Amino acid sequence: MIGEPKHRTLIALSGLPGTGKTTIARELVARVPSVYLRIDAIEHALKTASENAEDVGPAGYVVAYALARFNLSLGMSVVADCVNPLSVTREAWRAVATETSSHLVEVEVVCSDVAEHRRRVESREADIAGFALPSWEAVLRHDYEAWGTERLVVDSALVSAGEAADLIWRRVRER
16 A cells, blocks of 8 residues: 555553544545554453443553554554553553564644533543543543643644644654
């Protein structure tokens, strides 16, 4: 495929719920065949599999790291769609890329228009059966550490999902 990266790449999409990560991730995998790992889907499956699981803790991320590691070792590129709110989760994605000798592109998706962000959170419908989306109040309370490392920041209030995917693939090709 024209424009396909020559090396396996891990693209870690990060950001608060409702910023547009999933929409951008879908645009990315539509352009270049990649493994798509969505933490929401993994965590929901873990909760569904256990009758008593309310909070799966770090298990969803641990599963995603393992799946990413496996697929990268097979030569596939991976798009990880997750809030990725803590420096420890970000460092874990970096370790996966290092362990598999893969390129890493870290992307923080933000929505600088607070009213638009709120509208998205309050109006969206779950695309995973039985999945409970967070409220606007839950998004505002979400633990999200400031970044201390380099990353590509994409403001979904300023660019479309397609434009964001183009920016990200451009960054992939630059590496």
